[in-house]
Amino acid sequence: MTGVAFDTVTEFDRQVARLIALGYPELAGTTAERFVRELAPLREAVASLVTGEHDPERGRVAFALVVTRQLVPIEETMPRTTLRGKDKPGFVDRSFEEGALERFVAPDPVSLPNSRAYLLLDVDRGEEFCGVVPADAMRVVADRERTVLTIEEGIALLTLFPEVLVKNKCYMLGGSRCGDRRVPALWISRNAPKLGWCWEGNPHTWLGMASAGGRVAVSPRFAG
Structure with missing residues (x-):
């Protein structure tokens, strides 16, 4: 692994602590203590599962803990994102018509774990695809046997690593x-993170295509 040296278990604990500080357990209808306990199998597995570069400043993250909409709705997680060093909450753009977010789901061949919380491994915000037609970028990601990110995964990445979202290095999901x-x-x-959308045939010089090496779920307590 290249990039910033870190202890994987310590990093996992940091991610869990951040989610607790942002109120995720309450939003999921549980306590902080139970939240930690239910994620314990992922903590035990994280050291052996993690591969890839870890350098958040450069948009590369070894792993991110993903909490899906089955536990906490997107409408609740997005306002808990911020830019690094800022306090303005993220928001969902009004271009998503009422009920639209529920219809955005993983298409084939994106395969998601049967779990409401899991690890996303070897994550790259994908600025190499800035200026590339999104449909073309997705084909390249698939050819590399990587996977494009879901909305929840993109929000998880931003929540845990606010430094990955910067001017001219934003990312599609x-x-x-x-x-x-x-x-x-x-x-x-407006000086805050926004969840919006673009057309699959329209390139943007400031939007890359985020991808990951894989997903792992080992927690039976959070099974779907």
């Missing part, structure tokens, strides 16, 4: 689609 040409994306608007 091709792992959540609703059957039309829209591709969700996270970028900066």
Whole structure:
């Protein structure tokens, strides 16, 4: 592994602590103590499962703990994101019509674990795809046997590593689609993170395509 040296278990604990500080247990209808306890199997496995570069400043993260909408809705997680050093909450753009977020789900061949909390491994915000047509970027990601990120995964990455979302290095989330040409994306608007979307055929110089090496779920307590 290259990049910033770190202890994986300590990093896992940091991520859990951040989610607790942001109120995730309460939003999930549980206590902080039970939240920690239910994630314990992932903590035990993290050292042996993690591969890849870890350098959040450069948009590369060895792993991120993902809490899906089955535990906490996107409408609740997005306002708990911020830019690094800022306090303005993230928001969902009004271009998502009422009920639209529920229809953005993982298409084939994106395969998600049967779990409401899991690890996303070897994550890259994908700025190499800035200026590339999203549909083309998604094909390249698939050819590399990597996976594009879902909305929840993109929010998890930003929540745990606010430094990954910076001007001209924002990212699309091709792992959540609703059957039309829209591709969700996270970028900066009004000095805060925004969840919006772009057309799959329209390139943007400031939007890359985020991807990951894989997903792992080992927690039976959070099984779907």
